[in-house]
Amino acid sequence: MSEFTSLDFQMMSRAIELAKGGIYTTPPNPNVGCVITRDGEIVGEGFHFRAGEPHAEVHALRMAGNQAEGATAYVTLEPCSHYGRTPPCAEGLINAKVAKVICAMQDPNPQVAGRGIQMLREAGIEVQVGLLEQDANALNPAFIKRMKTGMPYVQLKMAASLDGQTALANGQSQWITSPQARQDVQKYRAQSGAILSTSKTVIDDNASLNVRWADLPKSVQASYLEQGLRQPVRVILDRQNQLTPELKLFHTGGDKIIVSEQGNLTPKINHQQQIDLRETLADLANSHNINHVWVEAGATLASSLIQAELVDELILYLAPKIMGSDGRGLLGALGLDSMADVIELDIKDVRQIGKDIRIVASLLKKEM
Amino acid sequence: MSEFTSLDFQMMSRAIELAKGGIYTTPPNPNVGCVITRDGEIVGEGFHFRAGEPHAEVHALRMAGNQAEGATAYVTLEPCSHYGRTPPCAEGLINAKVAKVICAMQDPNPQVAGRGIQMLREAGIEVQVGLLEQDANALNPAFIKRMKTGMPYVQLKMAASLDGQTALANGQSQWITSPQARQDVQKYRAQSGAILSTSKTVIDDNASLNVRWADLPKSVQASYLEQGLRQPVRVILDRQNQLTPELKLFHTGGDKIIVSEQGNLTPKINHQQQIDLRETLADLANSHNINHVWVEAGATLASSLIQAELVDELILYLAPKIMGSDGRGLLGALGLDSMADVIELDIKDVRQIGKDIRIVASLLKKEM
Numbered sequence: 054m055s056e057f058t059s060l061d062f063q064m065m066s067r068a069i070e071l072a073k074g075g076i077y078t079t080p081p082n083p084n085v086g087c088v089i090t091r092d093g094e095i096v097g098e099g100f101h102f103r104a105g106e107p108h109a110e111v112h113a114l115r116m117a118g119n120q121a122e123g124a125t126a127y128v129t130l131e132p133c134s135h136y137g138r139t140p141p142c143a144e145g146l147i148n149a150k151v152a153k154v155i156c157a158m159q160d161p162n163p164q165v166a167g168r169g170i171q172m173l174r175e176a177g178i179e180v181q182v183g184l185l186e187q188d189a190n191a192l193n194p195a196f197i198k199r200m201k202t203g204m205p206y207v208q209l210k211m212a213a214s215l216d217g218q219t220a221l222a223n224g225q226s227q228w229i230t231s232p233q234a235r236q237d238v239q240k241y242r243a244q245s246g247a248i249l250s251t252s253k254t255v256i257d258d259n260a261s262l263n264v265r266w267a268d269l270p271k272s273v274q275a276s277y278l279e280q281g282l283r284q285p286v287r288v289i290l291d292r293q294n295q296l297t298p299e300l301k302l303f304h305t306g307g308d309k310i311i312v313s314e315q316g317n318l319t320p321k322i323n324h325q326q327q328i329d330l331r332e333t334l335a336d337l338a339n340s341h342n343i344n345h346v347w348v349e350a351g352a353t354l355a356s357s358l359i360q361a362e363l364v365d366e367l368i369l370y371l372a373p374k375i376m377g378s379d380g381r382g383l384l385g386a387l388g389l390d391s392m393a394d395v396i397e398l399d400i401k402d403v404r405q406i407g408k409d410i411r412i413v414a415s416l417l418k419k420e421m
Numbered sequence: 422m423s424e425f426t427s428l429d430f431q432m433m434s435r436a437i438e439l440a441k442g443g444i445y446t447t448p449p450n451p452n453v454g455c456v457i458t459r460d461g462e463i464v465g466e467g468f469h470f471r472a473g474e475p476h477a478e479v480h481a482l483r484m485a486g487n488q489a490e491g492a493t494a495y496v497t498l499e500p501c502s503h504y505g506r507t508p509p510c511a512e513g514l515i516n517a518k519v520a521k522v523i524c525a526m527q528d529p530n531p532q533v534a535g536r537g538i539q540m541l542r543e544a545g546i547e548v549q550v551g552l553l554e555q556d557a558n559a560l561n562p563a564f565i566k567r568m569k570t571g572m573p574y575v576q577l578k579m580a581a582s583l584d585g586q587t588a589l590a591n592g593q594s595q596w597i598t599s600p601q602a603r604q605d606v607q608k609y610r611a612q613s614g615a616i617l618s619t620s621k622t623v624i625d626d627n628a629s630l631n632v633r634w635a636d637l638p639k640s641v642q643a644s645y646l647e648q649g650l651r652q653p654v655r656v657i658l659d660r661q662n663q664l665t666p667e668l669k670l671f672h673t674g675g676d677k678i679i680v681s682e683q684g685n686l687t688p689k690i691n692h693q694q695q696i697d698l699r700e701t702l703a704d705l706a707n708s709h710n711i712n713h714v715w716v717e718a719g720a721t722l723a724s725s726l727i728q729a730e731l732v733d734e735l736i737l738y739l740a741p742k743i744m745g746s747d748g749r750g751l752l753g754a755l756g757l758d759s760m761a762d763v764i765e766l767d768i769k770d771v772r773q774i775g776k777d778i779r780i781v782a783s784l785l786k787k788e789m
Contacts, residue, residue, distance in 0.1 A: 215737060215766065215780065216751040217585015225760050352746070359743060367743075369583060373782055375727060375735075375764040377755025378720070383584040387745025392593050396743040398583065403771055403778050410771050412583065412778060414741055 057155070057184050064088045064095070064127045065157055065185045071100040071109070072129050072192050077277045078103040080246040080285075081342040083196040087113040088127045089120075089151070096120040103281070108133065110142040114149050121149035129189045131160045131182070134168040143172040153179040157189030161200040195246070195345030198365070204331075205246070205338045207363055209348045209355055210238060211383055212370040218380030219352065226381075233407025234370045238349075239268045241368065243277070245285045245347035247310070247337055252291040254350050261301045262287050262349060285347070286310055288337060290328050290354070292320070310341070330361055356385035359396060362418060367398060369412040425523070425552050432456045432463070432495045433525055433553045439468040439477070440497050440560050445645045446471040448614040448653075449710040451564040455481040456495045457488075457519070464488040471649070476501065478510040482517050489517035497557045499528045499550070502536040511540040521547040525557030530568040563614070563713030566733070572699075573614070573706045575731055577716045577723055578606060579751055580738040586748030587720065594749075601775025602738045606717075607636045609736065611645070613653045613715035615678075615705055620659040622718050629669045630655050630717060653715070654678055656705060658722065660688070660696050678709070698729055724753035727764060732784050735766060739778040 057065075065088075072086030079085075079101050087109035089097035097120070099112020110132055114121055132142035132154065146154060154173050159166040159182060173180050190197060195206035212230045213219050220226035242248055243264045250262055266279040284307025289296065291313035296302075302309065312318045312333055321332040337343040348358065358364050369383075389395060398414035405411075425433075433456075440454030447469055455477035457465035465488070467480020478500055482489055500510035500522065514522060522541050527534040527550060541548050558565060563574035580598045581587050588594035610616055611632045618630055634647040652675030657664060659681035664670075670677065680686045680701055689700040705711040716726065726732050737751075757763060766782035773779075 213585065214763070215585075215735070215782065217581065217583075217746075221757050221760065221763075223758060225758075227760055229760075356745070367583070371780075373766040373768050375752065375755070375766065377724070377757055378585075378750025378752050379754035379756060382746025382750075384743065384746050386747035387743070388747060389589050389745055390591060390593075392589065392595055392597075395582070395589075398741040398743065400741050400773055400776065400778060403773060405768055405771060408768065410768060410780060412739075414583065 057181070060090075060093055061127070061155060061184055064090055065129070065155065066188075067095070067098070068127045068129050069157070069185060069188050069192060071098055074100045074276070075102050077243050077273070078281060078283050080104065080283070081196070081344050083130055083193040085109040085128065085130045087129070089113045089117045089124050090127070091120050091124040096124060103283075105138050108139055108142050110145055111139065114145055117149070121151055123150065123152045125153040125155065126151050127155050127184075129157045129192060131156045131158065131166070132169040132173070133160070134165065134172050141169070141172070143169040146173060147176040147178065151178060153181070155181045155184050157184055158182070158186045161197040163201065194365075199338045199344045203335060203338055205334055205343050205346045206365050207334065207346045207348060207358065208241065208245070208366045208368055209358060209364045210241065210368045210370075211355060212372065213383045214372055214374040214376040214380070216375050216378065217383045218376035218378070219383055220381040221376060222379050222381070224381070229372045229374065230370045230409050231372070231407035234372075234409045234411065236268055236270045237370075237406050237411065239264060240270055240273055241347055242285060243269060243273065243283075244345070246343040246345040247286040247288050247341070247347070249288045249346050249348045250290070250350045251354050252289055252293070252295045255289055255300060255302050256295060259301050261305045263305045263307055284308070286341065286343065288312060288318075288346070290320075290333070291316060292328050310337070327357075330358060330363055334363060352381070352383065352385045355383075356387065359384070359416070360387065362416070364416050366401070367412070367414045367416065369414070370406070371410040371412065373408055373410075425549070428458075428461055429495070429523060429552055432458055433497070433523065434556075435463070435466070436495045436497050437525070437553060437556050437560060439466055442468045442644070443470050445611050445641070446649060446651050448472065448651070449564070449712050451498055451561040453477040453496065453498045455497070457481045457485045457492050458495070459488050459492040464492060471651075473506050476507055476510050478513055479507065482513055485517070489519055491518065491520045493521040493523065494519050495523050495552075497525045497560060499524045499526065499534070500537040500541070501528070502533065502540050509537070509540070511537040514541060515544040515546065519546060521549070523549045523552050525552055526550070526554045528568075529565040562733075567706050567712045571703060571706055573702055573711050573714045574733050575702065575714045575716060575726065576609065576613070576734045576736055577726060577732045578609065578736045578738075579723060580740065581751045582740055582742040582744040582748070584743050584746065585751045586744035586746070587751055588749040589744060590747050590749070592749070597740045597742065598738045598777050599740070599775035602740075602777045602779065604636055604638045605738075605774050605779065607632060608638055608641055609715055610653060611637060611641065611651075612713070614711040614713040615654040615656050615709070615715070617656045617714050617716045618658070618718045619722050620657055620661070620663045623657055623668060623670050624663060627669050629673045631673045631675055652676070654709065654711065656680060656686075656714070658688075658696050658701070659684060678705070695725075698725060698731055702731060720749070720751065720753045723751075724755065727752070727784070728755065730784070730786060734769070735780070735782045735784065737780040737782070738774070739780065741776055741778075
């Protein structure tokens with residue numbers, strides 16, 4: 054095990070903070086930050102801002118100029134070793150003659166992990182790996198999951214009253230949650246690679262399911278300019294070909310993927326004659342480079358995704374209301390016969406958002 | 422308006438902290454703390470520990486001894502003016518020749534409010550009122566409610582999965598919540614004056630509904646000795662005379678009030694041929710001096726109490742589980758037709774208790 058100094062921890066923390074500057078714009082690329090120091094002083098720093106634009110290391114090296122020679126570079130992710138839309142960052146660090154590179158983590162793609170590090174070491178640069186690795190992981194859960202498994206990271210958004218109802222028996226449900234909760238949803242949408250829903254939700258609510266800059270929280274607007282707004286792909290399951298062109302969805306900018314026989318993604322159909330959700334998600338990851346899917350839909354899709362164990366994280370908004378058990382439940386029937394079969398979650402965060410409560414919980418995989 | 426010094430704030434804060442020392446033992450009396458200072462130094466302090474034992478002022482005056490002469494007394498509640506189980510504290514302060522008394526709040530009972538203050542002023546003592554009044558109110562919400570309205574403060578405890586289910590369709594519900602949540606329930610029980618439930622809950626679970634010292638959180642045990650355990654009165658609604666003597670409830674110590682024709686509290690029956698809950702609660706407040714009722718029961722009693730607007734506060738434990746909408750709901754049908762009729766709450770506290778979430782919310786009264 055390498056030993057890290059307290060200066061190392063400070064600099065990597067700074068690199069991790071920098072990386073967060075790209076959370077709305079880097080998809081499908083990861084968030085990466087970089088700090089370059091010489092004699093304990095920062096001489097360059099940067100982060101990856103947008104896919105197709107320079108990587109974090111490039112910004113930091115440009116800022117450092119010839120002070121990079123003999124310097125130490127802190128990078129939150131192993132520098133890339135391949136020629137993509139930009140030249141490999143490992144090469145940039147070598148050309149700048151840095152003396153040492155500290156990476157928080159290896160590349161999560163097992164096919165390429167370690168190549169950037171190897172390239173640096175072969176050029177005589179000292180490399181250490183693993184500083185604040187957990188924090189670096191937390192920057193890119195979705196990117197890492199897709200790289201490791203070929204499946205996207207799925208967040209399921211739901212909203213209900215304290216007693217778990219989403220609507221009255223007659224279907225009324227307007228404004229269950231507060232404006233602040235709806236702003237918070239906009240923030241999640243803005244961070245996602247795709248927003249997944251169903252034709253039923255799109256038609257019932259004439260929902261556009263897009264990111265509306267004016268509805269983002271002020272704190273987000275301050276660092277995410279309207280001109281640079283990235284619109285996640287909207288993916289609508291439309292088994293029955295019910296979507297029609299006058300719907301608001303089709304009159305807002307941004308890519309749409311309509312999963313239907315007549316749409317632009319032909320679904321695999323399972324033996325229940327329904328769209329195979331696992332295959333659809335795998336398609337989004339592999340053919341459309343989507344790391345991160347944000348689901349907003351009704352009880353039916355939510356239950357199907359949960360039962361198929363395709364949900365990584367539940368984001369549940371609970372409004373301070375009681376509606377009574379004759380309303381509409383959060384989920385469909387799951388047909389469980391034993392408490393041992395109940396779906397278990399792990400609470401990651403609970404907080405008040407306006408008048409509402411937001412619960413973030415990860416779904417635990419059943420042991421087989 | 423009187424002006425208070427920063428020393429005054431410090432001393433009253435100290436008195437409020439002291440008052441909390443009695444939260445498990447003072448019912449049906451209020452929690453009160455007292456600090457006596459001379460030349461800015463504390464010379465005496467105390468709190469009311471148990472009904473029937475000396476009041477806060479008595480402890481503080483004993484500690485101060487003859488240093489009380491010319492001193493300032495900070496009391497979280499107006500000193501009493503009547504001869505009860507102890508002589509009036511106002512008289513004690515007069516006899517000790519304190520120069521000044523600062524009270525956080527008046528006596529909440531409109532029939533006696535101001536008499537203690539008047540007694541002090543008539544004896545030539547300077548009196549100021551209203552320092553940290555909100556904090557002093559928060560020490561005794563139940564006592565204050567009973568004094569002002571003749572009704573007890575009602576806390577309704579419920580536990581469910583994240584999707585608002587309390588049991589599977591077949592009734593299975595064992596260990597929805599974690600041991601830590603059950604310890605937390607013990608703490609609430611221990612603070613209450615009465616625990617209200619139904620014969621159905623008592624019979625189905627063979628529930629004793631008592632405070633078990635061994636099950637209290639360690640933090641409570643540290644300051645609340647087993648020998649001094651106060652057992653809240655258990656109040657069981659038994660409209661159908663179904664309770665039988667072998668039930669565990671009857672083999673645990675502490676008073677029980679059985680609300681039935683054959684029990685020790687004969688209920689008023691309403692025109693739905695059910696026990697009139699409002700009358701029963703008023704009886705508990707007026708004939709049994711119960712300030713604070715902690716309700717643990719099923720969906721039926723919970724819904725009835727909520728619909729009758731008798732609940733002040735909901736304490737909802739949500740376990741990190743999903744059970745599906747075919748389970749048993751948190752509440753019965755409320756028959757609401759419009760979102761405008763939905764019962765509104767105000768979230769007062771949200772936190773994790775072990776693996777679970779605890780939500781404390783006050784029920785807002787409908788505007789008529």
